[in-house]
Amino acid sequence: MKKRHEIASAKQDRAAKKSRSPFSAMHTGPGRALTAVYGVFALSATARAGYQVIREFDVAPVAYSLSVIAAVIYIVATICLVIGNRTSHRIAIASCLIEFAGVIVVGILSFTHPEDFANPSVWSSFGSGYGFIPLILPLVGLWWLALVGRRIRAA
């Protein structure tokens, strides 16, 4: 299938001609990989939070409520990256900031109040159960969103 390769440039030209929000750059180039990782986190955090709430909510209500909030924020961020306009750019920045604050606060609380965070959630121990990706992801997200915003202002 050499054709897929050739179609690629033609498709990019067509996409460029279409009048689209400059903020759609959010989900192009490296933004694609970012959107995909957010999608994976949205899916897996929702699955895990759903399981925790259905099966063992009484064990750690605080931690599991935070799991649900984390899942919702990942879903919001994913949708905003996919939509890619001015408003969704702002909402995406806000959700990255909330995410980062969440990882830090829950990370600290899981060490100072281990009894409330005995069972792991996405954000406990600074996301160590998920290879610290929850800690790095909002920073990468903010960097990328800032880069997209700066390019648009420069243009």
Next chain:
Amino acid sequence: MFTVFTIVLYAVSAVLVIWSIVEAIRNRPANTMLLGATALLLLLLIVQLVLSIATFGSTDGIDPLLYFGYVITAILVIGLAGFWAFAELSRWGPGVLAAAGLTVIVMIERLDQIWQ
């Protein structure tokens, strides 16, 4: 779990991840072969689902919601990533596949832990 089958799952996912990273570095969109490998992994995960439904009665102490939640999420991740890589005609098609493949490797490990 099913030892031999689990090893096959690990091997196919690992090949998919490495191959995707190589293609992404070479700046190529996902070709038919790579999409075929993704389809193979998807098929194997569905076989895993069927096998575990068939033998679930012989196990005890496994929460079906937890176990099948993982299996179905893994199937969704690979299915969606495969569709994305098919539609995406840039290096980020394989990039998405690599991210999905890594996720599935972790999920297979979790499945194996839950089954024991």
